[in-house]
Amino acid sequence: MNKTIIVSNRLPLQVIIHQNTLKIIPSVGGLATGMKSVHAEGNGIWVGWSGIPEEELSTELSEKVAKEIRKEKCVSVPLTLDDVEEYYEGFSNKALWPLFHYFMEYTGFEEHEWEAYKRVNQKFAEIVLENIDDGDTVWVHDYQLLLLPQLIKDKKPNITIGFFLHIPFPSYEIFRTFPWRKEILSGMLGADLIGFHTYDYERHFLSSVKRILRLDAHFNQISYHDRLIKVDSFPMGIDYDKFYNAALEHSSNSKEKSELYRRLHEHISEDKKLILSIDRMDYTKGIPNRIKAFEYFLHKFPEYKEKVRLVMLAVPSRSNVTQYKKLKRETDELVGRINGKFATVSWTPIWYFYRSMPFDKLIDLYISSDVALITPLRDGMNLVAKEYVATRINNDGVLILSEMAGASLEMNEALIINPNSFEDFANNLKRALTMPLKDQKSRMKFLQKRLKRYNVEKWAKEFLKSLEETNELKSNIITK
Numbered sequence: 001m002n003k004t005i006i007v008s009n010r011l012p013l014q015v016i017i018h019q020n021t022l023k024i025i026p027s028v029g030g031l032a033t034g035m036k037s038v039h040a041e042g043n044g045i046w047v048g049w050s051g052i053p054e055e056e057l058s059t060e061l062s063e064k065v066a067k068e069i070r071k072e073k074c075v076s077v078p079l080t081l082d083d084v085e086e087y088y089e090g091f092s093n094k095a096l097w098p099l100f101h102y103f104m105e106y107t108g109f110e111e112h113e114w115e116a117y118k119r120v121n122q123k124f125a126e127i128v129l130e131n132i133d134d135g136d137t138v139w140v141h142d143y144q145l146l147l148l149p150q151l152i153k154d155k156k157p158n159i160t161i162g163f164f165l166h167i168p169f170p171s172y173e174i175f176r177t178f179p180w181r182k183e184i185l186s187g188m189l190g191a192d193l194i195g196f197h198t199y200d201y202e203r204h205f206l207s208s209v210k211r212i213l214r215l216d217a218h219f220n221q222i223s224y225h226d227r228l229i230k231v232d233s234f235p236m237g238i239d240y241d242k243f244y245n246a247a248l249e250h251s252s253n254s255k256e257k258s259e260l261y262r263r264l265h266e267h268i269s270e271d272k273k274l275i276l277s278i279d280r281m282d283y284t285k286g287i288p289n290r291i292k293a294f295e296y297f298l299h300k301f302p303e304y305k306e307k308v309r310l311v312m313l314a315v316p317s318r319s320n321v322t323q324y325k326k327l328k329r330e331t332d333e334l335v336g337r338i339n340g341k342f343a344t345v346s347w348t349p350i351w352y353f354y355r356s357m358p359f360d361k362l363i364d365l366y367i368s369s370d371v372a373l374i375t376p377l378r379d380g381m382n383l384v385a386k387e388y389v390a391t392r393i394n395n396d397g398v399l400i401l402s403e404m405a406g407a408s409l410e411m412n413e414a415l416i417i418n419p420n421s422f423e424d425f426a427n428n429l430k431r432a433l434t435m436p437l438k439d440q441k442s443r444m445k446f447l448q449k450r451l452k453r454y455n456v457e458k459w460a461k462e463f464l465k466s467l468e469e470t471n472e473l474k475s476n477i478i479t480k
């Protein structure tokens, strides 16, 4: 039976060694949380990194990890400490990530990191090739593996390969600054179908292909060597029912409420509201900006002092990378300053958690919050915004969403703001806090209807169907 091989840098599960014992936890991040349900239902395998460098594993633990991982239909790609430093923290997260998110000032181009990026993409290719059978489909994900499609195509020209980018593809003017721009584009063009979250990212990609590689692109098809490559946009959804059902269960009277739930609800009443933000601790998410804008809001509308609380959950991410360390320090200082400035004996304006939380607690946060404040400075999609909507079983609650998130293009009923404008932020937060229930419900219902219909399963099916259709393109070329 033919299978689909999913390939991404990180597996949906992460291995942690704690006092010489092995712990497996779910990975955080849109790719892992979104694709997890797709993988669980299919008959395929998932190839990726376990999250732990090889040097930190004894032979015995290494075997244990491989066994645990295999149980989950996953295959691990061993990365060394050098790989992690140069390919993951280095090239992927100090060059590609900032540049693709328009943070040029954070972007560094290091030749030895580029070499490591090529080396590790080759490592992934070898493991994929060991696991591939004729007739299989390979679906490669994200910016850490941009060279992988071509590496596989070179060895297995008849294998159908899809590639999906989970982050923005920047405009040509940004992308052209990249020293290895030709190699990156050629690597991606090893795929038969290249997918993006939005039409804008697709357009930027096509423009770079035309101008940098001087290739012909008609509508969304690129002629490359003797192949036709399809490019399209597929906005990623979530496992809607999973979030909706979990919210139903957590809200039911028979469910014993968690300590977190009880503490959150101590602060909710007719005139006291909770505002929620959830992100990986990443500079693209606009966390310091959000805190400063919240301070501005409290200045502009002082009547909200003691009436609102911002619950801010940030999950540690890429914490060995300098910019992430700086961001953590800046966030800690800002939260401390604002809490110090406004707090009273009975009120702390910001509740800040810097940790990962299990699914149950995430649900408690979503169902307890009157407003979700999702204000990235740049974000490929943003699934947290969609998860919040899916948990609003009574159709109440307001989503404030940055126009810089891919999700904003499909979520018109949210209050869409420019995260750089404190004025826009403060006015819309006030609007959300005072929005009549009827208005909240009608907006929420539209949002939910769309998310329920276009869930992650549908997203994956559409991508894979479109990928299968590329086989017809291939046979047309052959018969011509």
Ligand code: ADP
Residues within 6 Å of the ligand: 028, 029, 030, 031, 033, 034, 278, 279, 280, 313, 314, 315, 355, 356, 357, 358, 359, 362, 381, 382, 383, 384, 385, 387
């Ligand atoms: P990104 O892919 O950039 O991390 P997304 O918003 O698309 O951003 O996806 C983040 C995913 O990680 C969501 O599915 C969310 O539920 C999960 N997540 C975010 N923060 C936490 C946290 N503190 N604990 C557990 N899961 C989290």
Ligand code: F6P
Residues within 6 Å of the ligand: 010, 028, 029, 030, 031, 032, 142, 143, 166, 167, 317, 318
């Ligand atoms: O969705 C974007 C993304 O970068 C994924 O590729 C990645 O798995 C996730 O966010 C979390 O980042 P990391 O794997 O670096 O922890």
